[in-house]
Amino acid sequence: MPELPDLTVYAENLAKALTGKKVNQVAYHRRGKLNVAEVELSKAVTGAEVTGVERAGKQVAFRLGNGNLLRVHLMLTGGFALTDSTQLDRLRYPVLTVAFDDGSLLAVTDEKGWASVTLSPGDERDAPDALAVTAEQLEQLCRKKPRTLIKPLLLDQSLIGGIGNAYADEILWTARISPKSPAGKLPPEAIRALADAIPQVLEDAIAELRKRHPDMVSGEYREFLKVHRPELKTSPTGARIIKENVQSKRTYYTDEQQLYQ
The missing domain is CATH 3.20.190.10 (MutM-like, N-terminal)
Incomplete structure (x- = not known):
């Protein structure tokens, strides 16, 4: 998708x-x-x-x-x-x-x-866009949905607009947060890391796509992703990539990512 x-x-x-x-x-x-x-x-x-x-x-x-x-x-x-x-x-x-x-x-x-x-x-309002969501908004969402695992929270388009399965994994790896962490258990420093990782990962990906596939109007290109790629065995830092379903979503992560519970 x-x-x-x-x-x-x-x-x-x-x-x-x-x-x-x-x-x-x-x-x-x-x-x-x-x-x-x-x-x-x-x-x-x-x-x-x-x-x-x-x-x-x-x-x-x-x-x-x-x-x-x-x-x-x-x-x-x-x-x-x-x-x-x-x-x-x-x-x-x-x-x-x-x-x-x-x-x-x-x-x-x-x-x-x-x-x-x-x-x-033309005046419909959407959920906060992923490229503009702030640490304060993320903190409010985590308080609002404390039992929701952080990956499903990122995927909920009624809460944050734009993030899908592959980039949720990339964002959580960059922030070093386990996808299995309940949102309400994230400490302030983890939420700040997440707030920094979201635009970093997404903007880097946009830049890669503009460079590699400048005329694209369809298709998905994931050859530059760091963990969410079926053929990868390890992350860029050498950790083994774990591949399993998290609430029905195929998920890629490593033990570098802290589980908050």
Whole structure:
């Protein structure tokens, strides 16, 4: 599933390609989920200009000049494709296609059909974004959810927006906190380490993706991760990587990470 760094680069590239273009036609292909009737979507989007594309948590949001916002959650296997209207018949597993007045085409595709498209006003508020969450906010969340293990807390999009399974492992390894630690047991110094690790890991990953895959609008690239990679046996510091499920999530960590209990 694409996570914050992937989605950030997707949004940057989609913004470069689409900002200023006017929607000529939109089609929902009866795959995935759409929160409004197709006719309502068409009325809200057709003729509107794309004024910006941005990441919102684990979604990509398309801002339109008429004030509407089109959000796409790619879920596990969804992706974007930039092509032209003549290639529509060649698209595999389309969920949504948006044709522009210059002949270009944006497609949302998903083999499993789990991707969701949401039309909403442009002023919706989200949970604090992972790149902006503070130590004070993390401390409040840990007090609010003291029995929740710290990894599931990081993954809860209603609490913090953008972190997924792979990067939660990377963040916790960097902060040297065991994923099995109850949130309420983290001391102030561990919460500060976590607050520092979150933007460090995510911003480093964004920089790597921009360098290695500068034009990406789909796919997940994890070749630079330090612990959450199936082929790795040890961390960069030489510790054995432990691989097991933590509350149904495949988790990668080492005994360098302290278990607070």
